[in-house]
Amino acid sequence: MTKNFRPCLLAALAVSLAFSLPARAAIGPAENLLPTDTLAFFTVPDCAALRTAFKTSPGAMFWNDPAMKPFHDKFMSRLSESFLAPLEKDLGISVADFLSLPQGQFTLAVTANGSNGHDDVPPGLLLLLDAKGQGDLLKTNLATLTKKWTESGRSLRTEKINGLAFTVVPLSTNDLPAIFASPAAAAAAVSGDRHREIYFTQYQTLLLAGNSAKAVAAVASRLTGGSAPALADDAGFAADKLSQFRNAPTYYGWFNGAKFFGALLAAGVNLGDPAAASLQSTFTTAKILGATGLGGLKSASFALREQAEGSYVSFHITAPEDTRTGILKIFALPGKDAGIPAFVPANAVKFTRVRLDGNQAWASLQKTLAEISPQYLASLNSVVDVANTLAQAKNPAFDLRTYLFANLRDDLITYQKPPTSDSPEAYANPPVLYLVAVGDADQAIDAARTLAGMSAPQDGAAAPRDFLGHKIYTVALRTATAGAAGSQPGSLFVTSGGGYLGISKNAGILEEYLRSADGKAKSLRDAPGMAEAAGQVGGMGGGLFSYENQRETMRSAFKLLKTTSGDATIASLPAALRDWMDFSLLPDFGPLAKYFYLSVFAASANADGLTLKTFTPRPPELD
Numbered sequence: 001m002t003k004n005f006r007p008c009l010l011a012a013l014a015v016s017l018a019f020s021l022p023a024r025a026a027i028g029p030a031e032n033l034l035p036t037d038t039l040a041f042f043t044v045p046d047c048a049a050l051r052t053a054f055k056t057s058p059g060a061m062f063w064n065d066p067a068m069k070p071f072h073d074k075f076m077s078r079l080s081e082s083f084l085a086p087l088e089k090d091l092g093i094s095v096a097d098f099l100s101l102p103q104g105q106f107t108l109a110v111t112a113n114g115s116n117g118h119d120d121v122p123p124g125l126l127l128l129l130d131a132k133g134q135g136d137l138l139k140t141n142l143a144t145l146t147k148k149w150t151e152s153g154r155s156l157r158t159e160k161i162n163g164l165a166f167t168v169v170p171l172s173t174n175d176l177p178a179i180f181a182s183p184a185a186a187a188a189a190v191s192g193d194r195h196r197e198i199y200f201t202q203y204q205t206l207l208l209a210g211n212s213a214k215a216v217a218a219v220a221s222r223l224t225g226g227s228a229p230a231l232a233d234d235a236g237f238a239a240d241k242l243s244q245f246r247n248a249p250t251y252y253g254w255f256n257g258a259k260f261f262g263a264l265l266a267a268g269v270n271l272g273d274p275a276a277a278s279l280q281s282t283f284t285t286a287k288i289l290g291a292t293g294l295g296g297l298k299s300a301s302f303a304l305r306e307q308a309e310g311s312y313v314s315f316h317i318t319a320p321e322d323t324r325t326g327i328l329k330i331f332a333l334p335g336k337d338a339g340i341p342a343f344v345p346a347n348a349v350k351f352t353r354v355r356l357d358g359n360q361a362w363a364s365l366q367k368t369l370a371e372i373s374p375q376y377l378a379s380l381n382s383v384v385d386v387a388n389t390l391a392q393a394k395n396p397a398f399d400l401r402t403y404l405f406a407n408l409r410d411d412l413i414t415y416q417k418p419p420t421s422d423s424p425e426a427y428a429n430p431p432v433l434y435l436v437a438v439g440d441a442d443q444a445i446d447a448a449r450t451l452a453g454m455s456a457p458q459d460g461a462a463a464p465r466d467f468l469g470h471k472i473y474t475v476a477l478r479t480a481t482a483g484a485a486g487s488q489p490g491s492l493f494v495t496s497g498g499g500y501l502g503i504s505k506n507a508g509i510l511e512e513y514l515r516s517a518d519g520k521a522k523s524l525r526d527a528p529g530m531a532e533a534a535g536q537v538g539g540m541g542g543g544l545f546s547y548e549n550q551r552e553t554m555r556s557a558f559k560l561l562k563t564t565s566g567d568a569t570i571a572s573l574p575a576a577l578r579d580w581m582d583f584s585l586l587p588d589f590g591p592l593a594k595y596f597y598l599s600v601f602a603a604s605a606n607a608d609g610l611t612l613k614t615f616t617p618r619p620p621e622l623d
Contacts (some may be wrong), residue, residue, distance in 0.1 A: 027130050027206050028222070030107040031232040031241065035218035038231045039123065039260050041109035042253040047102035048132070050250055053306040058619055062595035067587040078580040093145055101138050104130030104205070112263060114214050124215030128208055135205035142167075142202060159199070161213055162220035169198040236318070240301045244316050249303035257297035257318075261289055291371035293319070293326030298609075310617040312536065318609040326368045330361050332605040333543030336410070340525035340540070340547070343498070343516035348524045349430075349553055350416040352546040358408025358436070391450040403440075404447035411437035413500070415524075417509060418552055419559075427560040431506035433513055441496030448494050448503065449475055461491070468514050470495050472507065529617065533600045536615040542604030550616075551596040558589040594621035 027033075030043040044050050054060050063072060084095050106129050113124030131138040146167060150156055157168045199216050200209035203223045210216035221228035231237050236258060245252050264285050289295035298318040305312045319328045336355040344351055369376040384400050391398035413435040419426035438444040449458065456478035464471045475492040493510050495502045498517065504510045515521075524530070530547070534540055561583040601614035 027104060027204065030105060030109070030128065031237060032230050033128060033219050033222050034107075034109050034126070034231040035111055036229045036231055036234050037112040037114070037124075037259065038256060039110045039112055039263075040253070040255045041107060041126075041231075042251070043105055043107040043128075044102070044251040045105050045248070047104065047106050047130075050306075053250060057306065057311075058595045058597075058622060061622070062592060065592060065595070067591050071582065071585040071587075074582050074585060075580050082580070093141065093148070097137070097141055101131045101134055101141070101207075102129050103132035103134055106130075111215055112259065113212060115263070122211070125211040126208075126215055126219065127210070128206060128219070131205045131207065133205075135202075138205065138207060139202055142200070142207070159213065161199070161217050162226055163224040164201045164203060164208075164220045166199045166201045166213075166216065166220075169200070171196045171198060236299050240299055240316070240318060244301045244303050244314060247305065250306045252303035253301065255300040257294070257299050261295055261297065265289065265295070288372055291326055291368045293324060293328035296320065296323040296325060296328060308618070310536075310615055313614045315612040316609060317611075320609070321605075321607045326364070326371075328610070330356070330364050332610055333603060334410070335541060335604065336543050338540050338543055338545040338602070340523065340530075340545070341413070342519065342523045342525065343513060343521075344413075344415050344524045345417065345512065345516070346522040346524050346527060348415040348417055349549040349556075350414075350547070351524060352414050353540075353544070354412045355410050355543040356412055357410040358412070359406055362405040362408070387450055387454060390453060391446070395446065398446065398450065400447055400450065403443040404451075407438045407440055407444050407447070409437035409439060409499075411435075411500075419556060420506075420508065422559075424560065424563045427556050427563070429505065430556065431509035432504060433506075433509045434503045435500040435513075436503070437499055438496075438501045441499075441501055444501045445473060445494055445496060448501070449473065452477065452492065456490075467495075467511055468517075470497050470514050472510060529598065530600075533598060533615055533617055534602070536617075537600055537602040537613040538604060540602060542602050544601075544603035544612075546601050548599050550599055551593050551619075554596050555589045555593065558586055558592075562586050594619055 029045060030041055034041060062068065088095055107127070109124075109126040109128075111124035111126065113121055115121035115123070129138075146156065149169060155170060159166050159168050196211060198209060198211060199213060200207065201216075201220070202208075203220075206223070208216055208219055208223070210219075218228045218230075220226075222230055232241075234256075236256070237254060240254060267285065286295075296319050298320070300315070300317050302313065302315045317328070319332075321332070324332055333355055334357075338353040338355050340351060340353070366377055366380070369380060387400045388398060391400070415433055417431045419430045436444070452458065452475040456476045458476055461476040462474040464473045466472075473494045475494055477490045477492055491505070493504050493507050495510055495514065497514050502510055502513055512521075524547070533547075534545065597617055597619040599614060599616040601612060603610065603612045605611070
């Protein structure tokens with residue numbers, strides 16, 4: 001009996017010991033670990049969840065589709081040859097071994113690192129990576145990496161910081177070219193061998209790394225139960241977290257505008273030559289921040305959420321209304337209807353409407369330029385005066401400020417239609433119409449023609465022609481390039497109707513707009529899924545709304561890339577990108593269309609700041 005009782009006694013003792021040992025605390029989220037002097041950070045709270053979501057995302061399914069295999073394989077092969085293989089050789093590691101490590105959070109952060117704005121202390125850089133169940137693999141990989149560096153002759157040392165033992169790896173700019181093969185790094189190496197260090201340690205399942213002892217100290221303190229203040233204690237961040245980071249974002253980021261721009265002000269940098277009597281006159285950081293309104297930007301944040309119905313992205317700028325100036329004031333749009341008008345055709349593939357008051361924006365722009373440098377405003381006014389002089393030879397009453405800027409109202413609309421033919425030229429130049437709300441259309445047309453005349457002679461332009469009671473003017477452009485079918489090379493067509501000034505390089509879309517007054521054509525606003533998608537971004541009443549038929553724009557992109565893979569358009573891309581991305585290997589788009597659908601975004605402003613939301617529904621064919 002005693003022999004049978006012994007296993008039970010041992011089991012009870014083991015359970016007792018298990019409950020008597022302190023439980024391993026879960027690794028906290030980024031904001032609970034990062035210091036209060038954090039300037040910006042990006043974090044994925046749960047990498048395992050991100051991987052799961054990514055595998056079934058339309059983008060990943062498109063990339064891994066068998067039809068994309070030739071293009072996909074060549075790209076990945078070039079990536080491995082040019083970057084991954086040299087990196088693995090230099091570091092003596094397998095990149096694949098490290099790519100699987102992030103299971104919990106993955107965070108990158110930039111901190112002030114104790115700089116007062118007047119010293120040469122570099123920003124602090126931090127990496128937090130939680131391996132969770134792969135903590136042992138993380139430990140093994142770090143040991144392998146450390147061994148590799150030691151054998152290569154690098155002098156490593158150990159330093160204790162807030163109870164944690166950090167391995168310190170010395171680096172110099174001369175090391176960087178070998179590791180990253182970067183021209184910028186090579187140039188830095190030539191300029192001098194400045195030494196830097198990397199500090200890293202493993203706490204439980206978390207890898208903590210940084211570029212200085214001070215950068216990692218606050219995080220180490222939080223991990224070991226210290227009382228160092230954390231970013232979560234910052235009032236500005238706390239407010240943004242409550243409004244922007246709720247409902248478990250897939251990943252998110254935050255920028256401390258108040259601290260960053262405050263540091264710039266403390267540095268007191270002056271730009272320009274105070275002795276130069278030119279447009280490059282001296283202006284201070286304070287002057288720039290005040291004039292542009294960036295000095296009133298408290299923070300900026302974004303959050304992405306991958307959900308069953310689609311992808312949501314929210315961008316937010318915290319800039320209180322009572323201190324909003326410059327650019328921020330211009331883009332704080334009024335809460336006016338930005339919905340799709342009935343005249344926008346159902347086959348439009350792109351649409352954007354902005355309720356921006358052009359007259360007020362012009363006044364704000366002049367004020368901003370004057371505050372930065374009076375010479376800049378003088379230069380702008382001189383251009384306006386030249387335009388007036390040219391136009392007044394034919395019309396003594398002409399004044400660009402009156403005919404154009406004072407004439408602008410608060411409605412800007414643009415939409416794009418599919419290419420008019422199957423030629424590469426048509427795909428490169430799809431029909432696009434720009435509509436600008438104006439008070440006096442005739443004056444606005446005169447202003448547009450005058451501005452065009454400053455860069456190209458108008459003597460050879462075709463005479464105005466009548467169309468359904470409207471005049472369509474042809475404006476010659478300086479660069480004569482072949483346009484889409486229905487347009488004249490090097491020409492712009494201008495007309496007016498319905499309170500808008502209409503401008504396009506394609507006469508057909510302009511005529512279609514003028515015909516739309518009969519109300520017989522189907523409208524984009526009635527397209528399937530439009531109302532539902534708009535509802536996901538807060539509707540169309542915030543002053544800005546935009547739509548894109550991604551299926552059709554990608555169809556055009558495929559056609560253009562496949563047929564122009566050797567022309568100047570592709571030749572302008574970086575050499576590495578041209579080598580990695582062989583567009584001639586792209587398949588026909590038809591079987592891949594199911595991975596694309598539509599996307600919408602809308603903006604709004606309130607007393608707290610400015611917000612932009614985007615929503616990309618999951619394509620119905622993938623459900």
